[in-house]
Amino acid sequence: MVNFDHVYERKGTNSVKWDAVNKMYKEDDLLPLWVADMDFKVHQPILDAMISYINQGILGYTTSSDSLYEAVQTWQKKKHNYIVEKEAILFSSGVVPSVAIAIQAYTEVGDAVLIHDPVYHPFAKVIKKNKRRVIRHSLIEVDGKFQIDFEKMKEAIQTNDVKLFILCNPHNPGGRVWSIEELKKIGELCASHNVLIISDEIHQDLIFTPAEFTTFNNADPSFKDFSITLTAATKTFNLAGIKNSMAFIHNTELRAKFCNIQEINQQTEINTIGLLGTEAAYRCGEEWLDDLLIYLQKNISTVEKFLQSEMPLVKIMKPEGTYLIWLDFSAYALSDKELENKLIKKGKVVLNSGISFGPKGSQHMRLNIACPNATLLEGLERMKKSFQAD
Known part of the structure; x- marks a missing residue:
């Protein structure tokens, strides 16, 4: 212990x-x-992996190793029953930077982006900084838990011609783990109105029994066609400072657009410690x-x-x-x-x-x-x- x-x-x-x-x-x-x-x-084994690399004395440019991809895939399959093919895994310096990349890749200046209210505050900031419109849909509290009013959410999407929805699952700050039924309703609603979805799942490993986490793409296989999933080992294992996260993008067109913005902004390289820490965490941190x-x-x-x-x-x-x-x-x-x-x-x-x-x-x-x-x-x-x- x-x-x-x-x-x-x-x-x-x-x-x-x-x-x-x-x-x-x-x-x-x-x-x-x-x-x-x-x-x-x-x-300690995560720290040891970093120390071992530093002790070899040369800190040059580093690529993402096959063993890192395997560690990510193994963790997702074992912990979340989520199958992610290697080509669908993209690395980024963080979830919020990935949100910014996605906003630039999938929307235009002036487009409406939907978020819940309340929700993780950098979402609104990055939407505004990219000159998109922030549309807030208020969560309701029922029996001490946040719930989604789907009729009001539908109204917000239609009224504002929403192009993109940022989902926070588990929800920050309310700690709500959305059920598979709720995720299906979200996906079906967004699909019917051609709304792309960013699912921020950085807290996916921090779940308390009897709650059960479902990654958005597992709620329905078709959701992979119009969504991207963002996560990281950093929140789970207290590694925020190593600056590494993953974007899981199965749709090849969406993936290409995301990669293009990464290249435009020169955001394709991850620091070495970020890569090492992520792999070590997934291999020895359970x-x-x-x-x-x-x-x-x-x-x-x-x-x-x-x-x-x-x-x-x-x-x-x-x-x-x-x-x-x-x-x-x-x-x-x-x-x-x-x-x-x-x-x-x-x-x-x-x-x-x-x-x-x-x-x-x-x-x-x-x-x-x-x-x-x-x-x-x-x-x-x-x-x-x-x-x-x-």
Whole structure:
């Protein structure tokens, strides 16, 4: 069993999560439970693979090896029953860069791109930066889980002549793992209106029983004709800094367009450590991942029990996947800025502001639980302090 309880010092490492917050908020002694990376040490065999390569002393240009492709294919088949032919696998520096490539490849300036609300905030940013129109479709909350109103989604597609839909599965920030029935409805709706689909599946390995993850292309074989799937080992194995991801594109025409934009932007090369880390993670990381999921479930229970006992006004959306928890602070009747200021200035704890994920995120916060349990408890105590009377 991996010791996930060990607390590592990350300050002073140029960490976005730990070192950027003081400059951003101009406050000292902040505890960051925001940016989606983990405070756990990378699995040692992954580090060993990188160290072994570095020790040979020459860091020249590197190609994607056959063994890397095999590792990706084996992992997808074993963990997700997903068959990906080698030629369908493209490497990129990240999922968000791949979203940008896809937007440039499959849409024109001024086209409408649909996203859910709330959803991972870089989606809207990259759509706007590429001069496309952001169309938001609001998710609805039913029995503590996000659901899709398919009639409203259809209306949004028709009214705005949507060309592309970005799906987040598992959903960030709500932790929802979309069912195969929901995925089929999404695919059928988009197919009937000639809407291409980007399926962001970077959290696909972080799933809690009894939830079952289905990759979008497995919901119906025909979906491969009008979709691309994006994923990576980086979220699963705490490797965000190695900058490598995969795009699975089965349709040859879609693949050619994606490759063309990569070449136009000179984005076809991946750094060596990214390639090595991805292969090592998929070859030796399964047991580590099993231990991680157990630990994350323990942390979810910690949050549930603490809020029920100490902060009953805060509603928790229990995640089916990811290591992120969506918290509803609306009972306090604060503005988004007031809520953020209370947590930062009084509690000295940093969460992701819910409004950044879209208008439906107002009065919410996203909590990252991928940290030692002691760190999490300290963060929860700081949250509690934020709302105590002076």
